Amino acid sequence: MRSEKKMMDLILNVAERDERIRAVYMNGSRTNPTLVEDLFQDYDIVYVVTETTSFLEDEHWVDVFGDRLMMQEPDKNDQGAGGDIADFYGYLMLFTDGNRIDLHIETLPHMQEHYGEDKLTVPLLDKDDCLPEIPDATDEDYHVQKPTEQEYLARCNNFWWCQQNIAKSLWRDEVPYAQFMLECIIRRDLDQMVSWWIGTQNGFQVSTGKVGNYFKKLLSEEYWTMYEATYADEDAEHIWDALFAAGDLFRTLAHRVADEFSYTYRREEDENMTRYLKQVRRLPSSADRIF
Structure with a gap:
């Protein structure tokens, strides 16, 4: 070379x-x-x-x-x-x-x-x-930028809203769409929240890379382990596990970012969607109603 x-x-x-x-x-x-x-x-x-x-x-x-x-x-x-x-x-x-x-x-x-x-x-x-x-x-x-309250709320809302698309696609046994939503939509919102949290820890004087390239070195070992758990293979149950892992990490860091800027984390969106996801995960393929 x-x-x-x-x-x-x-x-x-x-x-x-x-x-x-x-x-x-x-x-x-x-x-x-x-x-x-x-x-x-x-x-x-x-x-x-x-x-x-x-x-x-x-x-x-x-x-x-x-x-x-x-x-x-x-x-x-x-x-x-x-x-x-x-x-x-x-x-x-x-x-x-x-x-x-x-x-x-x-x-x-x-x-x-x-x-x-x-x-x-x-x-x-x-x-x-x-x-x-x-x-x-x-x-x-390339440094992480501080979020406005509207940016923060919109990111939280989109993260939780789009999860119902993964739930229904998994129930329909449509793994490609579930993986697309997890990796291209949900991860985008998760990565932004991770970046904002990293920004709060570094005075917003740091870059997290193009698509989170530097997450591993900027996150604590605990948070990095949580982040790793958000990846799944083609197995539907593993995708469900990864989705709930993404929710756990997002929830944890979103609360911390909200505290940093005195923003309000809309807990009801989180709780309502999480309850919905758990219900859909339990649904048999022959179900004729969700609730």
Whole structure:
């Protein structure tokens, strides 16, 4: 596996030799001073270029970075942000030695409009002094934000309301929908409450990662064990167990967050839905009424 020095030298040497490339900067995890480096960190690189057309017409210009296992071009696959590829284009490259470069090319006007929006940005090369001065890289934009009372109440309401969808899908033996609701809807609300609680413990000066990446290191052992119990396999009874485990953890942390901000936890929503879930779990498949 090529070292960080070799990778950075390669990235900068390519830019220095190519007159179309006028500046280089990096963002992402490698610019975050709070993270411990590891071998899976990407190189999130942006080349500021005079134009993109000549790059786009030459599909092999990126071969200089090494032998690839695979490449994705989100803008070609219509997975990009919907911008004009004449201004901004990306190449996501995984190499045979395990390194990965997420490389974007952008025009000078595009850079001038967007440079520094991501506060995890570090300039690497500037041939024309075109990169504006920006503060040192910080992850402050990724810190957990304090919830308003309305945000808190809405999150609690949605967490408990959506659980009835899991209950009925399990009774119908529709595991895919139950798992979808648990992992894509309920977990979203649970993760937000976990993040808010972590924020209260760290003065809201901490990031919990994109989708709770850092929960394990930020939660107590007790709470992490509770969080682990919210995952289930395809067995319906295990999904029920995970759902009730999610409720236990959400309830515990929601009370603590409410106390922190003097908000009111609507206990009746919790109690009513929990009673409903227990009733549906006991229902035989031949039942003709819920209560």
